Amino acid sequence: MIFKKNGIAAGSTLKNRNHPINGLVVIVLGLLALILAFGLSVAYGAADIHLRTVWQAIFSFNPSLSSHEVIRQIRIPRTLAAILVGAFLAVSGVIMQGLTQNPLSSPSLMGVTDGAAFAIVMILAFVNSPTQVTLSLFAFIGAAAGVALVFAIGTFSKSGLTPVKLTLAGVAVGTLLRSISSAIALQKQVAKSISFWYAGGLDGTTWANVYILFTAGIICTILVAFIAHSMTLLSLGDEVSTGLGQNNTYVKIIGAIVVLILTGSAVSVAGAVGFVGLVIPHIARILIGYDYRLLIPASAVLGGLLLVLSDLVARIVNSPYETPVGAVTAIIGIPFFLYLVMSGKRGL
Amino acid sequence: MTRKLNNKKERFTKTAIVLLILILVMFFISLNLGVIHISPLEVAKTLIGMGTSKDQLVLFDFRLPEIVLALLIGSGLAVSGAILQGMTGNELADPGILGINSGAGFAVVLFMFFFDKTMTSTNLLTIFTLPLFALFGALIAAFLIYVLAWKKGINPVRLILVGIGVNAGFGAGITIFQLKMAPEDFTKATVWLTGDIWANNWWYVLSLLPWIIILIPYVIYKSHSLNVLTLGDQLAVGLGTSVERERRILLILAVALAGFCVALGGGIAFLGLVTPHIARRLIGPKHELLVPISSLLGALLLLMADTIGQNILSPTEIPVGIVVSVLSVPYFIYLLMKID
Numbered sequence: 001m002i003f004k005k006n007g008i009a010a011g012s013t014l015k016n017r018n019h020p021i022n023g024l025v026v027i028v029l030g031l032l033a034l035i036l037a038f039g040l041s042v043a044y045g046a047a048d049i050h051l052r053t054v055w056q057a058i059f060s061f062n063p064s065l066s067s068h069e070v071i072r073q074i075r076i077p078r079t080l081a082a083i084l085v086g087a088f089l090a091v092s093g094v095i096m097q098g099l100t101q102n103p104l105s106s107p108s109l110m111g112v113t114d115g116a117a118f119a120i121v122m123i124l125a126f127v128n129s130p131t132q133v134t135l136s137l138f139a140f141i142g143a144a145a146g147v148a149l150v151f152a153i154g155t156f157s158k159s160g161l162t163p164v165k166l167t168l169a170g171v172a173v174g175t176l177l178r179s180i181s182s183a184i185a186l187q188k189q190v191a192k193s194i195s196f197w198y199a200g201g202l203d204g205t206t207w208a209n210v211y212i213l214f215t216a217g218i219i220c221t222i223l224v225a226f227i228a229h230s231m232t233l234l235s236l237g238d239e240v241s242t243g244l245g246q247n248n249t250y251v252k253i254i255g256a257i258v259v260l261i262l263t264g265s266a267v268s269v270a271g272a273v274g275f276v277g278l279v280i281p282h283i284a285r286i287l288i289g290y291d292y293r294l295l296i297p298a299s300a301v302l303g304g305l306l307l308v309l310s311d312l313v314a315r316i317v318n319s320p321y322e323t324p325v326g327a328v329t330a331i332i333g334i335p336f337f338l339y340l341v342m343s344g345k346r347g348l
Numbered sequence: 349m350t351r352k353l354n355n356k357k358e359r360f361t362k363t364a365i366v367l368l369i370l371i372l373v374m375f376f377i378s379l380n381l382g383v384i385h386i387s388p389l390e391v392a393k394t395l396i397g398m399g400t401s402k403d404q405l406v407l408f409d410f411r412l413p414e415i416v417l418a419l420l421i422g423s424g425l426a427v428s429g430a431i432l433q434g435m436t437g438n439e440l441a442d443p444g445i446l447g448i449n450s451g452a453g454f455a456v457v458l459f460m461f462f463f464d465k466t467m468t469s470t471n472l473l474t475i476f477t478l479p480l481f482a483l484f485g486a487l488i489a490a491f492l493i494y495v496l497a498w499k500k501g502i503n504p505v506r507l508i509l510v511g512i513g514v515n516a517g518f519g520a521g522i523t524i525f526q527l528k529m530a531p532e533d534f535t536k537a538t539v540w541l542t543g544d545i546w547a548n549n550w551w552y553v554l555s556l557l558p559w560i561i562i563l564i565p566y567v568i569y570k571s572h573s574l575n576v577l578t579l580g581d582q583l584a585v586g587l588g589t590s591v592e593r594e595r596r597i598l599l600i601l602a603v604a605l606a607g608f609c610v611a612l613g614g615g616i617a618f619l620g621l622v623t624p625h626i627a628r629r630l631i632g633p634k635h636e637l638l639v640p641i642s643s644l645l646g647a648l649l650l651l652m653a654d655t656i657g658q659n660i661l662s663p664t665e666i667p668v669g670i671v672v673s674v675l676s677v678p679y680f681i682y683l684l685m686k687i688d
């Protein structure tokens with residue numbers, strides 16, 4: 001059988017699968033790269049702006065200059081949102097993969113994104129000019145409903161929550177929700193705005209979006225601090241961690257809440273951006289190992305970096321038109337997904 | 349032994365007759381319903397050539413071609429699903445899940461984008477080249493899936509997972525081109541991608557009919573290979589079948605059927621998945637019986653879904669693909685939960 005229960009080879013110990021130095025290096029270098037990417041992303045756009053102007057707009061703001069205004073009101077919130085959304089999706093992915101011990105779990109494949117998307121379609125179709133807060137709230141509810149459905153199917157099925165089962169359940173639930181969404185969208189004649197949203201994109205991001213993301217991020221950082229170490233033990237398998245006196249149910253519940261908050265807020269701002277949550281955790285795990293206290297922040301940094309760069313590519317590749325950022329991340333992510341499936345390594 | 353075989357045959361005949369009667373009933377219901385209501389008596393009159401010219405126009409030029417297309421597309425997709433499930437030994441295989449539909453969809457979206465943006469054209473060249481385009485896209489997708497899933501043979505689980513990846517890839521491509529379209533074309537493409545028999549015109553029927561007439565009997569002729577492949581590779585090799593060669597021929601047949609059907613019916617997902625399952629319950633696993641029953645059942649189900657989609661929220665039409673998914677995804681989930 002090509003599916004082992006999880007990625008841990010027999011006989012390996014927790015210690016030699018961890019590279020704490022690598023973890024710190026990845027985080028520090030990642031943060032430096034992130035600052036650079038931030039500068040590039042703010043500077044690049046319809047009106048080209050010199051990096052020095054970016055610097056001045058941030059540190060010596062002059063309200064009479066239109067370039068400063070563009071940077072402050074459009075470019076910076078967009079870039080910050082990209083970083084946060086990328087980080088959120090990557091952390092959701094790493095936590096989902098850790099909790100389910102399923103290397104293919106990720107928000108976009110597990111019904112989370114489609115659930116949130118479904119709720120947003122409902123709001124766009126039935127509520128006149130909804131506020132950003134309403135959208136986020138309903139995105140949470142939808143995400144929760146979607147993931148609950150997928151997991152319920154997995155749990156109640158005959159041979160339990162195998163990776164393949166969960167993936168197929170995710171595909172089925174996703175198809176169903178998307179079908180109903182598009183029926184409503186066509187009926188209410190909002191198909192195009194919904195498709196833009198489905199495709200994922202960060203244009204039109206405002207400071208209000210960034211504040212919502214920040215709040216969600218702070219809450220989740222606190223929650224993650226409580227469970228990071230327990231997740232490392234969980235990666236040894238349910239039996240081992242229970243044997244060490246750990247209450248796994250409690251870890252799983254907090255983990256699930258974190259995933260819902262992170263994905264719900266990310267999806268409500270940026271739409272259905274896929275594959276970030278699948279790809280980044282694998283890369284981070286290859287570099288760092290299984291210490292979740294380093295793995296989670298490293299995933300956040302790498303995820304933020306990936307999405308800022310994808311957003312930059314989405315703006316550059318067919319300028320002045322924007323390519324949907326979800327398409328860019330899919331094009332980066334799919335070869336990796338295929339590699340995971342084909343190699344049969346790392347738990348597959 | 350002979351008795352058992354006779355029983356089977358009897359059961360097959362009975363099931364086939366019941367399905368044919370149901371199709372006939374559905375056919376008349378579908379002719380009656382619609383924005384313009386025509387009573388059963390008038391339908392009967394019109395069919396024997398005694399109706400008003402308006403009734404004739406509605407029935408012969410609009411409803412009848414759509415009904416015939418629904419029957420053809422339904423049977424094509426169902427047989428495609430039956431082949432894929434048989435050859436992979438995986439009961440959850442389907443042209444939609446494997447990404448063959450989205451490969452065809454990508455080709456069609458490219459076609460719409462570059463050549464024929466409106467898709468309302470009755471230009472004969474379009475009518476006959478569009479299916480070929482879709483077929484080409486489906487073949488590319490199938491080739492990609494086959495090559496990527498190949499690793500000293502084809503593992504069914506890997507095939508499905510690779511299919512999901514390829515599906516997402518073509519999905520991204522579709523999104524990129526679709527969002528560049530003008531709003532009207534965009535809506536048309538969306539409707540088409542969710543599955544819609546948009547081409548109600550006898551020429552379209554003519555462009556699909558020969559393929560269905562040639563391919564489905566050929567699949568029935570090949571049912572012995574499908575039976576052997578279902579037993580698993582080792583047994584199949586032991587019985588002297590050149591497994592990979594047969595698998596390739598069958599894959600091409602499944603892809604061709606799905607490609608042609610998707611060209612005219614759009615991305616109808618899950619029909620190819622659910623139909624063979626129901627057929628297997630009715631008639632058992634032997635493909636020489638399973639394939640014809642699947643084809644009848646697929647025709648019936650798609651005609652039903654199309655009729656529901658056209659009438660449930662009348663005057664708005666719901667694309668048939670949406671009706672199919674809403675009806676069949678719960679069944680898929682039920683299967684998923686039951687299968688090991």
